Amino acid sequence: MKVVGFAGYSGSGKTTLVERLIPALKLMGLRVSVVKHAHHEFDIDHPGKDTFRHRQAGAFEVIVASDRRLALMREFERPARMNVHHLLAELYDGVDWVLVEGFKDSNLSKMEVWRASAGMPARYPDDDFVVAIATDSPGALPQPTLRPVLDLNDPDGIARWLADNGHRFDYDPEMYT
Template sequence: MKVVGFCGYSGSGKTTLVEQLVARLRLAGHRVSVVKHAHHEFDIDQPGKDSHRHRAAGAYEVVIASNRRLAKIREYDVEADPNPHQLIAELSDADWVLVEGFKHADLLKIEIWRAETGQRVQYPHDPFVVAIATDSPEALPSPTQLPVLDLNDADAVTAFLIRQAARHDYRSPYDDADNEAAYVAPAADAEPARRAGAAARRHDGAG
């Protein structure tokens, strides 16, 4: 399974790009799943429906299924903020998982940036950003040796992901640990060396 994140501020175009990538990867024969972060209370259920009534009565989880679709809705007893690794663990097997949001997650990710939003960039201080997708490459506020992709060319972004597929092989940080505390992310001060190595690989034609 390959996993790639997409980070960026609201209005940057994350959802539009992810939607386009899902369609293109699916067309290429891949099974694709999406993990999406929601900042506010949300509900995919409908008041008055049986599943909603079960939840209102106090069910912790409700699973509803037909011969075409399955949904599971969980009500946390106390406020929770699951991390993307926990959410990926909820998924069935897929070829690609696209993770939208979770900008501080320890996942390799593409940063989405539009100059018109006026928002600061994340890539100078986030070692997990492996590329930038933007409609204004000349306006990037910090110099970078990372690949810069055309935000408006989903075909090119798809091709980039497929070329880099091996890099996105996913291994849960919990595979060799009894609990999530055992997982340690790369140190921030490793970033200059990592990017220097990446630049050398690109210079050698590794892409």
């Protein structure tokens, strides 16, 4: 599988870019998964549903599955800090691409999503894992770079760039253990 991270500050357009890349990569016949970091408590379950009741009763894990979907919910007894590599290990190994959003300090190869209008500093000058920059304002980049600078508003072009450079994103879990 190939893994690419998307790094950038809140409001830079990471989620929108990932959302637009998924169908662009799927049109190339590729299977795509997403790993998303959340900074806050979240829930995908609802009170009254069987799975919610099982979790409330104390189950450590609940898997719910149909012929179209599978969801795993795990309740940690105490706060757990899972790194991106733990989460990647949970994914189906038959996926072609994993788009990782929200682990900006990870040691994954990543694309920085940067907008001058967001008023935030660029990460690429200080992050050796940034291999490309997706931006809507290339002329405003804070310093010159030899990294590819891609058009943030051209997800098809970014998908082509990823496919053409796929060898750079091959994921070997042994490298991270």
